[in-house]
Amino acid sequence: MTQEKLAELSETSVTYISQLELGHHTPSFDKLELISKALNVEPYEFYVKRDFKTLAPRVDMKHYK
Numbered sequence: 001m002t003q004e005k006l007a008e009l010s011e012t013s014v015t016y017i018s019q020l021e022l023g024h025h026t027p028s029f030d031k032l033e034l035i036s037k038a039l040n041v042e043p044y045e046f047y048v049k050r051d052f053k054t055l056a057p058r059v060d061m062k063h064y065k
Contacts, residue, residue: 006038006039009036016031
């Protein structure tokens with residue numbers, strides 16, 4: 001999901017989503033609920049430790065034609 005789509009679905013701005021990803025902001029519980037709803041997860045799942053080493057690398061589709 002793009003930052004743009006997440007911002008749209010969570011009724012926030014792209015700038016806000018970007019700043020969350022960079023760790024520049026901590027969301028209020030209200031914003032956390034909106035974001036979790038947009039991602040179809042429960043709010044507590046943001047606080048569950050995960051092993052992200054098993055995720056596939058991101059593919060930038062802009063470079064493919």
